[in-house]
Amino acid sequence: MFSDRSWPVRLGGRGPREGGPILTADRTGRASEESVGRVAIRGVTKRFADVTAVDDLTLEVADEEFLVLLGPSGCGKSTALRMIAGLEEPTAGSIEIGERPVNDVEAKDRDVAMVFQSYALYPHMTVRRNIEFPLKSRRVPADERNRLVEEATKMLGLEALLERKPAQLSGGQRQRVALARAIVRRPQAFLMDEPLSNLDAKLRVQTRAELIELRRRLGATIVYVTHDQVEAMTMGDRIAVLDQGVLQQVDVPQDVYARPANLFVARFIGNPPMNTVDGEMVSSNGTTGVQIRGGVIPLPPPLATAAGRGDRREVVLGVRPEHLVLGSEGPISATVSVVESLGHEQHVICRLEDGQLVIVRQPSSVTPPAIESAVRMTADAPHLHLFDSATEERVDA
Amino acid sequence: MSTPVDAAVDLRAGEPAAAAPPSRRRRFSSGVREAGLAYVLLVPAFLVFSVFVFYPFLRNFYLGFFSTPPFPGQPKHYVGIDQYRDVLSSTDFLDSLKVTITFAIITVPIGIALGILLAVLAHQKLQGIGIYRTFFSSTVATSVAVASVIFGTLLSPQVGLLQGIQTEPSILQNPDPIININLPVIRSFIPSVALVAVAVTTIWQNLGLSFILMSAGLQAVPDDLQEAAEIDGAGPWSRFWHVTLPLLSPTIFFAFVVGSIFAFQTFGQIDLLTPRGGPLKTTNVLTYYIYDQLQFAKNDGVAAVLAIALFGVTLILTLIQFRFLERRVSYER
Numbered sequence: 001m002f003s004d005r006s007w008p009v010r011l012g013g014r015g016p017r018e019g020g021p022i023l024t025a026d027r028t029g030r031a032s033e034e035s036v037g038r039v040a041i042r043g044v045t046k047r048f049a050d051v052t053a054v055d056d057l058t059l060e061v062a063d064e065e066f067l068v069l070l071g072p073s074g075c076g077k078s079t080a081l082r083m084i085a086g087l088e089e090p091t092a093g094s095i096e097i098g099e100r101p102v103n104d105v106e107a108k109d110r111d112v113a114m115v116f117q118s119y120a121l122y123p124h125m126t127v128r129r130n131i132e133f134p135l136k137s138r139r140v141p142a143d144e145r146n147r148l149v150e151e152a153t154k155m156l157g158l159e160a161l162l163e164r165k166p167a168q169l170s171g172g173q174r175q176r177v178a179l180a181r182a183i184v185r186r187p188q189a190f191l192m193d194e195p196l197s198n199l200d201a202k203l204r205v206q207t208r209a210e211l212i213e214l215r216r217r218l219g220a221t222i223v224y225v226t227h228d229q230v231e232a233m234t235m236g237d238r239i240a241v242l243d244q245g246v247l248q249q250v251d252v253p254q255d256v257y258a259r260p261a262n263l264f265v266a267r268f269i270g271n272p273p274m275n276t277v278d279g280e281m282v283s284s285n286g287t288t289g290v291q292i293r294g295g296v297i298p299l300p301p302p303l304a305t306a307a308g309r310g311d312r313r314e315v316v317l318g319v320r321p322e323h324l325v326l327g328s329e330g331p332i333s334a335t336v337s338v339v340e341s342l343g344h345e346q347h348v349i350c351r352l353e354d355g356q357l358v359i360v361r362q363p364s365s366v367t368p369p370a371i372e373s374a375v376r377m378t379a380d381a382p383h384l385h386l387f388d389s390a391t392e393e394r395v396d397a
Numbered sequence: 398m399s400t401p402v403d404a405a406v407d408l409r410a411g412e413p414a415a416a417a418p419p420s421r422r423r424r425f426s427s428g429v430r431e432a433g434l435a436y437v438l439l440v441p442a443f444l445v446f447s448v449f450v451f452y453p454f455l456r457n458f459y460l461g462f463f464s465t466p467p468f469p470g471q472p473k474h475y476v477g478i479d480q481y482r483d484v485l486s487s488t489d490f491l492d493s494l495k496v497t498i499t500f501a502i503i504t505v506p507i508g509i510a511l512g513i514l515l516a517v518l519a520h521q522k523l524q525g526i527g528i529y530r531t532f533f534s535s536t537v538a539t540s541v542a543v544a545s546v547i548f549g550t551l552l553s554p555q556v557g558l559l560q561g562i563q564t565e566p567s568i569l570q571n572p573d574p575i576i577n578i579n580l581p582v583i584r585s586f587i588p589s590v591a592l593v594a595v596a597v598t599t600i601w602q603n604l605g606l607s608f609i610l611m612s613a614g615l616q617a618v619p620d621d622l623q624e625a626a627e628i629d630g631a632g633p634w635s636r637f638w639h640v641t642l643p644l645l646s647p648t649i650f651f652a653f654v655v656g657s658i659f660a661f662q663t664f665g666q667i668d669l670l671t672p673r674g675g676p677l678k679t680t681n682v683l684t685y686y687i688y689d690q691l692q693f694a695k696n697d698g699v700a701a702v703l704a705i706a707l708f709g710v711t712l713i714l715t716l717i718q719f720r721f722l723e724r725r726v727s728y729e730r
Contacts, residue, residue, distance in 0.1 A: 107624075108630050108632060122639075122640060124643040
């Protein structure tokens with residue numbers, strides 16, 4: 001879909017998350033040595049009447065980093081993005097883009113580009129006029145403008161659509177026009193607000209891959225808002241998980257998955273979600289474990305040590321569906337409730353003695369157990385997660 | 398590929414129904430029956446329009462062929478198209494037409510521009526903005542008579558609040574052109590002080606409707622387009638010019654066409670503020686001229702011709718607007 005032409009935004013391009021200053025240059029020959037695309041949010045709070053949409057958010061996005069703001073709807077991620085864009089004013093806190101505090105800078109002067117969920121294409125303008133609008137607004141000379149439009153257009157494969165109007169385009173084409181309009185003027189940072197959520201499932205997967213490729217070629221700073229954990233896991237250099245306006249965890253995708261900071265993150269990331277079971281800490285014969293209805297699950301030494309600090313009793317034990325193994329032996333007894341076959345894998349949903357449901361994920365090559373049969377299961381000890389019942393925080397954080 | 402012969406064989410092979418008793422064929426296709434039903438349903442509307450619009454229109458057209466006698470009781474006589482020719486080429490008619498066009502040129506664009514201005518001002522998320530919206534739309538609830546009395550009082554030379562800016566004769570009696578330009582063609586379209594006063598009254602009275610229309614149009618412009626333009630580097634004026642106005646263009650076009658038709662039919666405030674066509678007939682718009690011919694001159698033949706002329710002028714104007722303005726309207730959403 002994208003042409004092979006390289007995108008000469010920055011000389012001395014490099015991969016994301018490498019340190020040191022970089023040489024930047026735009027096509028007009030202006031070159032500077034600075035961390036152009038850095039976005040820093042410091043203690044930012046946004047209150048609407050009596051609702052706190054974003055609560056004391058501190059977050060730093062490195063130059064050329066792809067940061068995903070992830071959370072359920074209403075968690076404040078879009079509000080955070082809109083504050084970076086300058087469309088909302090923070091109630092408290094400061095925002096910097098590059099090295100410049102932008103709290104008092106209007107949206108039009110912030111040098112960021114935004115891709116909206118609705119694409120927000122100007123319906124009365126052709127694709128060409130849509131893409132060149134940001135350049136015209138900044139009084140870029142016509143010949144320069146034409147070249148930039150041509151480059152952006154080629155990059156997104158829109159050459160044949162330039163004279164059409166948005167109403168004559170498909171959803172995927174509109175999405176690419178919105179992207180072209182964002183990249184055409186090479187801003188310091190790209191802000192994307194759920195740009196894939198209006199596409200159908202198949203196109204979403206394809207466009208996701210295209211975005212990853214585009215991003216690699218642009219080498220740009222991107223703040224990307226989504227509620228879709230697959231997008232977050234596949235695209236982000238780091239993921240910032242938000243819930244009710246509060247930052248829950250910022251980490252590389254693998255760590256967010258493997259070491260969720262609290263119960264919210266543990267339950268939000270992963271599909272099917274992590275199994276979480278209430279239990280009590282027990283100790284006998286020098287081994288520490290968690291007593292749940294249906295058995296005692298022994299904890300591996302590092303987790304046991306961490307859990308042993310303080311006089312904690314009530315805990316929540318978490319284990320991902322792929323880290324449970326069904327068999328005739330094991331510390332936990334359960335009854336098979338439902339078997340869902342997905343073709344490449346199957347989900348066996350089991351009921352513990354106290355009625356809690358637990359999902360076990362196994363390859364479809366394994367013969368599924370009979371419904372209502374009694375099974376026993378073993379949890380993969382290194383992959384156990386333990387959370388404090390009261391604080392819901394990870395015990396071995 | 399099948400040859401025609403093959404196709405024929407296929408047809409025969411696939412036709413066992415030929416042996417079965419022929420089903421009763423429907424007499425009409427569904428399309429014809431639907432069209433028939435549509436016409437039946439249109440009949441009541443057609444009857445009403447016939448009685449109250451089509452027949453009077455044709456009758457009026459016919460009436461224009463007869464010259465009205467100078468004294469009542471004498472028989473009318475047929476003069477045919479001559480009366481149309483005489484009336485439509487008369488100075489009185491052309492003057493009246495100029496006054497009417499001038500009146501429309503003043504009231505329609507200014508009314509729409511002010512409506513847009515107020516709508517943009519009121520399209521803010523501010524506390525108490527609802528009060529302003531109510532103020533701005535309130536003139537919708539005033540009748541022409543009330544508006545005329547308000548402005549008649551304001552402009553009255555004896556008690557008017559505006560008498561300070563006023564010279565003799567009173568504004569509503571002043572036939573002088575509002576500005577003096579010595580270009581023959583333009584000069585005849587320069588409105589009199591009295592016509593401007595009536596136009597101001599009209600603009601004021603129509604402002605509420607204009608405001609409501611433009612506000613509704615603005616509501617339909619998605620916020621994220623404004624936001625996108627803001628991030629794209631457009632300042633407030635550029636956003637208004639490149640985003641708001643084009644998206645408002647269908648509403649503006651509608652207001653322009655309907656407003657022009659209304660302007661050509663203005664009567665109440667003309668009659669109430671400047672009776673008998675105003676000073677030196679400088680507010681003698683076509684509707685008033687028709688009324689004058691009918692009511693005072695008792696010349697229904699001439700009035701009929703004038704009415705047909707008003708219809709024709711309005712029709713031509715609307716066609717011109719569709720032809721030349723609509724291409725600038727963007728309906729895309």
